[in-house]
Amino acid sequence: MLELLPLLVSATILGLLGGGHCLGMCGGLMGALSLAIPPEQRSRRLRLLLAYNLGRIFSYATAGLLIGLGGWAVANSPAASALRIVAALLLIAMGLYLAGWWSGLTRLEAVGQGLWRHLQPIASRLLPVDSLPRALLLGALWGWLPCGLVYSTLLWAASQGNALDSALLMLAFGIGTWPLLLATGLAAERLTAWLRRRHVRIAGGLLVILFGFWTLPGPHQAWLKGHHRHGATHPMPAPSPHFSPATTTDNRG
Secondary structure (H helix, E strand, O other): OOOOHHHHHHHHHHHHHOHHHHHHHHHHHHHHHHHOOOHHHHHHHHHHHHHHHHHHHHHHHHHHHHHHHHHHHOOOOOHHHHHHHHHHHHHHHHHHHHOOOOOHHHHHHHHHHHHHHHHHHHHHHOOOOOOHHHHHHHHHHHOOOOOHHHHHHHHHHHOOOOHHHHHHHHHHHHHHHHHHHHHHHOOOHHHHHHHHOHHHHHHHHHHHHHHHHHHOOOHHHHHHHHHHHHHHOOOOOOOOOOOOHHHHOOOOO
8 A cells, every 4th residue: 555655646636736627627517516506505505515526536436446447457468568658648748738738638538528428418407406415426427527637547547457546546636636626616716816827837737747757667667666575575585505405314324
């Protein structure tokens, strides 16, 4: 679990730094969900918004578990390196998008449009939101909204080769996105305005790009795995070459 901790922190930071993208994709939706709360339920707005986001994060973790099974299936095959390379390239593309230098990653979001067309009518029937279970279910459907940031992180999580680790990484990523979207729902203009600043977006994009390069297979990855193994185990010393079991046996007749 200690070996997974740096990755969990990275996933959380990735979700937080992706706040600019979340504002574009989900900020308007979050505002619409807030307005969909009936006037008599406005006193429970914070609880309903928390339920929205809890359902969304649960969907991310579920998606991480499902795609992590695929990553586990190819973990010991040549496809594992290819999956890691694709995940790294998508993270670099996401960093370029966050910094405002290239928006080609948005084309990836068309991949999930077919699924969302089937889920959107179900989500519409849950409005207006007047109970916590309804808000939780609506948030769970919202988690499948097409999003290049989520897709990039999913492939990175899958490249770890362990379904449970992939689910935990997506859970940490979802937690990272939580503060901004919750603040958007509560009309916290100061936080959202700060995350929209160009220098903040560029800094976040550069960090994600560096993380993408770090994800690429290479000597640094081999060193990291070897370092963890060395710290976790202490090999037994090799027997002396001058020792022979035969010398301890009396072979005289």
